[in-house]
Amino acid sequence: xxxxxxxxxxxxxxxxxxxxxxxxxxxxxxxxxxxxxxxxxxxxxxxxxxxxxxxxxxxxxxxxxxxxxxxxxxxxxxxxxxxxxxxxxxxxxxxxxxxxxxxxxxxxxxxxxxxxxx
Amino acid sequence: xxxxxxxxxxxxxxxxxxxxxxxxxxxxxxxxxxxxxxxxxxxxxxxxxxxxxxxxxxxxxxxxxxxxxxxxxxxxxxxxxxxxxxxxxxxxxxxxxxxxxxxxxxx
Numbered sequence: 001x002x003x004x005x006x007x008x009x010x011x012x013x014x015x016x017x018x019x020x021x022x023x024x025x026x027x028x029x030x031x032x033x034x035x036x037x038x039x040x041x042x043x044x045x046x047x048x049x050x051x052x053x054x055x056x057x058x059x060x061x062x063x064x065x066x067x068x069x070x071x072x073x074x075x076x077x078x079x080x081x082x083x084x085x086x087x088x089x090x091x092x093x094x095x096x097x098x099x100x101x102x103x104x105x106x107x108x109x110x111x112x113x114x115x116x117x118x
Numbered sequence: 119x120x121x122x123x124x125x126x127x128x129x130x131x132x133x134x135x136x137x138x139x140x141x142x143x144x145x146x147x148x149x150x151x152x153x154x155x156x157x158x159x160x161x162x163x164x165x166x167x168x169x170x171x172x173x174x175x176x177x178x179x180x181x182x183x184x185x186x187x188x189x190x191x192x193x194x195x196x197x198x199x200x201x202x203x204x205x206x207x208x209x210x211x212x213x214x215x216x217x218x219x220x221x222x223x224x225x
Contacts, residue, residue, distance in 0.1 A: 035214075037162075044205065044216055044217070044218045045156075045205055045207070045216040045219075046216065047213060047214040047216065050212075059212050061213050062119075062213070095161055095162075100167065102167060103150065103209040104152040104164060104167035104168075104207075104209060105154070105162075105164060105207070106164050106167075108161040108162055108163065110160075111161055
């Protein structure tokens with residue numbers, strides 16, 4: 001069974017940093033591209049980052065480029081999101097999601113909540 | 119950036135009735151479009167990919183159609199578990215973008 005479990009969310013001060021993790025199981029992690037998608041409270045979904053199977057290709061949404069860094073460790077079956085210079089607009093549930101072989105997001109984690117507030 | 123526009127924002131439907139949701143893209147996507155369902159307090163889940171292919175385990179009452187810039191998700195006979203928010207998403211270009219969602223509520 002495919003499972004994606006995010007962790008690392010919490011309350012952080014404006015300007016602060018946080019590192020999210022996503023533990024993958026039930027599939028060959030290194031064979032799939034991965035993404036982060038976020039959802040602000042009561043709002044819609046926003047794709048924020050993508051990483052290819054071995055990390056050679058990375059994309060970011062404009063809203064996070066230069067502040068967030070996506071990475072992965074295939075030996076640990078884990079995906080990461082380093083978030084710096086956080087602002088109130090980054091308050092959201094952060095989901096990791098797997099790219100299917102035909103590019104849609106076929107499996108999602110349950111999400112981890114990040115709250116940026118003083 | 120491709121802008122995805124869903125309509126209506128809210129759709130009120132009685133159980134057993136048909137629901138038709140629309141998604142429009144600001145430029146052509148070919149068939150590189152997916153639909154997701156999100157229930158309250160849950161993560162989104164994949165319903166349809168490549169505009170019209172049901173994901174594994176998705177009931178036949180869900181169907182997708184369209185190509186280019188106009189897409190439709192149809193739920194032929196709404197069941198109680200189908201009341202949720204539905205999002206379309208394009209994966210033809212970077213950045214990937216979602217529509218703002220359509221909430222299907224009980225009439």
